Amino acid sequence: MDGVIDLKLWQMVSAYIFVVILLFIVKARGISREKEILISSIRMTIQLILTGYILIYLFNNSNPLYTIIVIAIMEIFAIYNIFKRSKTKLSKSLKRIIAISMIFGTLSSLIYFLLVVVNISPWYDPRYFIPIAGMLIGNSMTGISLGVTRLVDGMTSQRYLVESALMLGASPKIAVKEIVDNAFDSAILPTINSMVGMGIVFLPGMMTGQILSGTSPVTAIEYQITIMLGILGSVALTVILFVQLGYKTFFNDESQLIISDR
Template identity: 60%
Template sequence: MDSKGIIDIELWRLGAAYLFVIILLLIVKWRGISRERRIIIATVRMTLQLVLAGYVLTYIFDNPHPLLSIGFLSLMEILAIRTIFKQLDRKLNKKIKLAIVISMVVGPLAALLYFNGVVIHFQPWYEPRYFIPIAGMIIGNAMTGITLGMKTLLEGLTNERDRIEGALMLGATPSKAVKRYTDRAFDSAVLPTLNNMLGMGIIFLPGMMTGQILAGISPMVAIEYQIAILLGILGSVSLAVILFILLAYRVFFTKEAQLDI
């Protein structure tokens, strides 16, 4: 236990936690689910990425500077956008990629600036102990939202092509012809955040709040931060996804308002 009363997990005890990965591997092997390689890659990447992030953040926290905070923010944005591209099981044209980039930059950054400047209002604005963790949560959830929204939108437009073309032939505009599917995409993107809000505090305690409590912060202060963060995440996901949908659905239509997917 360190000077602040926080239990320091010994290396061998941390290694013991990987038993849960072994259990998962045994289960998928037993059930004949071909996921072993992905589980191992995910575990190794998670470990290496977090260890590297720990060293980088330690340096940034000890040497706060606006360029370091902005640089780390830019890295998170680039990796999030790249992850979205890789998660979608189809080749994306330049216009769709541009829509994803614009949505991932504008939505999360607008939410981040408002959240940091108005809700938390810490000084200086680039204080990495606040700036980087908050940015990570906001960008990460926006990334998940856009990925879910994109997959749902593509599925709807592909599976219901005949229905959409029929609506267009009857005189519907592209926006009206695909409204059902864009609304469904937005709903699927926001639903995970809403589900978290419904169960939070009763069914489970979120990671940020748990971490603060373990660090010795008052539960009431931790609750204030958690409520604020979750509302910031909701705003970020909503802005990013609606912006993406408004930009993306137009890509699937020609200048003559014909569906092209």
């Protein structure tokens, strides 16, 4: 490969024709999404441009403090998004469990991945740390968001089944086992499905980016495999922590269901 094709400004602008096409479709169909489409397109553009300049600075001024600050911002924003995505009001205790699960699950997976699997040096190298952290945190955020929805919906819709099991002598853990398992299954299913179609149905963004930048397809594949396994582990760990700790917030100290008090 001779080199990377450097996109000119007019080429980037020409890609916005796809936004115009979408606006035309929703307008013609009477779907009130024009404002959201425009805002999301503008936000995406501004955020990515700012991110590009910030990354250039971080890459040229490698510092552990900068890396830690960026990761902290990512975690805070991801946790906030989980709260915002929830269609039901979350209790303070459940929010605390979400935060703990996200921070512990993603950071432990990230540290293991970078220090053991990739073995970067120094450990805070932003060129590896930040992009990989973004992928792990982003996918874990989606996983927990799905887990929250299924857990809350399950505890609400199957409340009487849980109460019946409790009256028959079952512990809270046994009474909600099916709900917890369903929440975990729903949360990890998108990651599993993406792995099934990867390489045949579609080429993932990271791999495509590496190939376009001139990296050998074999090297790109090696990185993509390890990244996907890292994502799988991070999602699984964060979600299992959440569902195993989260269901307890629906019970009081006497193992009584307290959904009505939420």
